[in-house]
Amino acid sequence: MNDAAELRSAVAHLPAGRPRHYLKVTMTQSASAIPILEVRGLRKYYGKVKAVDGIDFSVREGSCFGILGPNGAGKTTAIEVIETIHEPDSGQILYRGEPVSRSFKENIGIQFQDTSLQEFLTVRETLELFSKLYPEPRPIDQIVEACSLEEFIDRDNRRLSGGQRQRMLLGIALVNDPDLLFLDEPTTGLDPHARRNFWRLVEGIKAKGKTVILTTHYMDEAEYLCDDIIVMDHGHIIESGRPRELLLKHFGGALIRVPEAAVSGVSAFSCPPEGEGGFLTFDCEDANATLRELVAAGVDLKGVSVERRNLDDLFLKLTGSGLD
Amino acid sequence: MKKFWAVFVARNLEFFRDRSTFIFNLVFPIVLIFGFAWAFPGGGGTTFKIGTFGSPPAAGSSADLPFLHYKYLQFVPYPSLDVPLERLAHHQIDMLLDFTKGQYYVNDSSSNGYVLERMLSAPPAPSVFAKMTVSGAPIRYVDWLVPGVIGINILMGSLSGVGFVIVRYRRNGVLKRFKATPLRAFEFVSAQVLSRFFIVAFISVFVFAGTDVFLHFRMAGSWALLALVNLLAILCMIALGLVLSSRIKSEEVAGGVMNLITWPMMLLSGVFFSLEGTPQAMQIASRAFPITYYIEASRAIMLDGAGLAQVAGDLGFLAVAALVFLGAAAALFKWE
Numbered sequence: 001m002n003d004a005a006e007l008r009s010a011v012a013h014l015p016a017g018r019p020r021h022y023l024k025v026t027m028t029q030s031a032s033a034i035p036i037l038e039v040r041g042l043r044k045y046y047g048k049v050k051a052v053d054g055i056d057f058s059v060r061e062g063s064c065f066g067i068l069g070p071n072g073a074g075k076t077t078a079i080e081v082i083e084t085i086h087e088p089d090s091g092q093i094l095y096r097g098e099p100v101s102r103s104f105k106e107n108i109g110i111q112f113q114d115t116s117l118q119e120f121l122t123v124r125e126t127l128e129l130f131s132k133l134y135p136e137p138r139p140i141d142q143i144v145e146a147c148s149l150e151e152f153i154d155r156d157n158r159r160l161s162g163g164q165r166q167r168m169l170l171g172i173a174l175v176n177d178p179d180l181l182f183l184d185e186p187t188t189g190l191d192p193h194a195r196r197n198f199w200r201l202v203e204g205i206k207a208k209g210k211t212v213i214l215t216t217h218y219m220d221e222a223e224y225l226c227d228d229i230i231v232m233d234h235g236h237i238i239e240s241g242r243p244r245e246l247l248l249k250h251f252g253g254a255l256i257r258v259p260e261a262a263v264s265g266v267s268a269f270s271c272p273p274e275g276e277g278g279f280l281t282f283d284c285e286d287a288n289a290t291l292r293e294l295v296a297a298g299v300d301l302k303g304v305s306v307e308r309r310n311l312d313d314l315f316l317k318l319t320g321s322g323l324d
Numbered sequence: 325m326k327k328f329w330a331v332f333v334a335r336n337l338e339f340f341r342d343r344s345t346f347i348f349n350l351v352f353p354i355v356l357i358f359g360f361a362w363a364f365p366g367g368g369g370t371t372f373k374i375g376t377f378g379s380p381p382a383a384g385s386s387a388d389l390p391f392l393h394y395k396y397l398q399f400v401p402y403p404s405l406d407v408p409l410e411r412l413a414h415h416q417i418d419m420l421l422d423f424t425k426g427q428y429y430v431n432d433s434s435s436n437g438y439v440l441e442r443m444l445s446a447p448p449a450p451s452v453f454a455k456m457t458v459s460g461a462p463i464r465y466v467d468w469l470v471p472g473v474i475g476i477n478i479l480m481g482s483l484s485g486v487g488f489v490i491v492r493y494r495r496n497g498v499l500k501r502f503k504a505t506p507l508r509a510f511e512f513v514s515a516q517v518l519s520r521f522f523i524v525a526f527i528s529v530f531v532f533a534g535t536d537v538f539l540h541f542r543m544a545g546s547w548a549l550l551a552l553v554n555l556l557a558i559l560c561m562i563a564l565g566l567v568l569s570s571r572i573k574s575e576e577v578a579g580g581v582m583n584l585i586t587w588p589m590m591l592l593s594g595v596f597f598s599l600e601g602t603p604q605a606m607q608i609a610s611r612a613f614p615i616t617y618y619i620e621a622s623r624a625i626m627l628d629g630a631g632l633a634q635v636a637g638d639l640g641f642l643a644v645a646a647l648v649f650l651g652a653a654a655a656l657f658k659w660e
Contacts, residue, residue: 085503102506110504114497115501116497116501118338119338120337120342121338125337128330132329133330134506
């Protein structure tokens with residue numbers, strides 16, 4: 001008996017009335033060998049504009065998958081095609097190894113970049129409206145707790161702060177207890193405190209074994225939340241992998257910045273620095289060797305800083321332009 | 325059904341909690357009715373209206389009458405006598421000339437009829453028409469007007485409440501959010517239709533009942549038949565709103581298209597003034613508008629006590645138009 005068959009048998013023998021979300025978590029954990037989502041050769045053109053031009057990737061179950069790129073890179077179009085909001089021109093989208101079907105919408109949760117809701121409804125009424133659109137919704141109280149909506153649950157949904165609104169929209173995306181959650185730039189426009197709160201909510205969702213696909217402009221957000229990323233530009237994937245591995249692959253070492261005054265009189269380094277703004281910057285493969293050279297040359301390390309490269313630097317290197 | 329009901333309830337809550345829209349929808353038609361009742365306590369115009377039956381004498385012939393060429397007299401030909409006699413009894417026309425028998429009819433309680441009678445028999449060429457009289461209480465202009473105002477309310481409420489709202493939902497992303505759920509387009513659209521159906525019916529009943537308390541409208545026919553006419557008209561107008569909203573993405577375009585439709589309907593459907601005696605082209609154009617059939621049927625039921633047989637044609641037109649519009653909307657509708 002294979003894993004799936006064992007699981008089906010176990011499910012069949014569970015006592016009646018077992019909460020559904022318990023079953024779902026159990027099943028997803030056992031079926032983790034198959035990517036929860038695979039995208040093959042996906043294309044979406046708008047006239048001559050190749051918004052998405054043949055992208056392939058797969059998403060591991062239980063991971064947070066980041067789609068990064070500047071405005072117009074095609075990331076929102078890509079995920080909206082995957083969400084079945086738009087028809088692709090070509091390509092395949094597989095959910096748990098099968099082409100997406102009508103029931104796909106029952107298994108996913110979506111938080112759009114821009115969403116308007118029906119007005120004059122409270123947060124609770126809005127959640128109830130959406131929960132009734134699904135065959136097996138999650139209890140509203142669980143969503144309220146998971147997204148910290150208690151303090152404004154009976155407030156008109158037009159009278160929420162930016163952070164509260166994003167939490168409510170996340171709650172709407174969770175009403176069907178989805179296995180796969182799409183978050184399209186969920187923290188754009190939020191203050192740092194609200195962003196951190198939102199990250200904690202996403203971490204909580206990940207901790208329950210859910211899979212998250214996240215598009216973002218914020219590189220710190222991607223580094224904090226994402227297990228895997230792809231970088232898109234002009235409709236193509238220009239790099240993919242785990243954030244730390246990509247940074248190691250492209251940058252190897254670290255940036256060492258030294259005040260020019262501190263190295264006066266030292267003429268040669270094995271890794272030549274570049275000077276700007278009163279500082280010398282060493283961009284070397286072996287940061288340890290550079291630091292040893294600085295110590296050996298008697299440089300005062302008080303003013304020295306060692307900076308790790310980030311995804312913004314990676315994008316600059318890959319495309320020659322910064323993230324918008 | 326659960327999904328349909330959820331969207332239906334949400335839309336109703338949205339409407340009834342939007343106080344400004346809600347109050348405007350209620351107050352505007354009421355103000356219109358009271359305003360016209362105050363401005364036109366009797367008839368709706370100052371022109372004398374004379375019905376005619378049969379061919380008038382040729383101009384300049386020995387039988388011709390100066391009366392037939394006076395200014396400010398409007399002659400409305402009728403193919404038979406029964407309709408204009410009914411109109412005369414209710415003061416909707418001021419006199420009826422029967423050229424076939426050389427008779428004229430006036431209502432013995434109509435002041436306009438009295439004046440016209442004096443004019444008809446005045447020198448230099450007093451008519452030789454024989455006098456006939458009919459009697460009957462006048463129908464006030466407001467009695468005649470109220471079906472038109474309710475009709476306008478149905479028209480505007482349906483087109484804006486469904487057409488405009490769906491376009492707004494499409495533009496601001498509400499439709500896109502619903503599209504991301506298992507909700508089907510049919511479920512969404514039918515919930516919108518039923519919600520607006522309920523709202524417009526509620527407002528129509530409220531406006532009619534609220535003004536009837538003070539103005540005591542004439543109701544000669546069947547309430548059930550009047551309700552049926554209203555419900556069919558609401559369905560027809562909502563379906564028309566759905567057709568308009570099926571593809572339009574901009575509220576500005578939607579507003580322009582709705583003006584393009586509603587203004588000709590208001591002006592050419594006999595809402596405020598009777599189309600009798602208007603140019604032939606205008607009367608033909610009015611037959612293209614569903615609201616014309618609603619107003620005709622409602623007036624026939626309320627003022628003349630018409631039964632199902634008399635308004636069957638109007639009901640049929642409204643039903644067929646509703647089906648055609650619903651079919652077109654189903655074929656054309658797009659979430660985005």
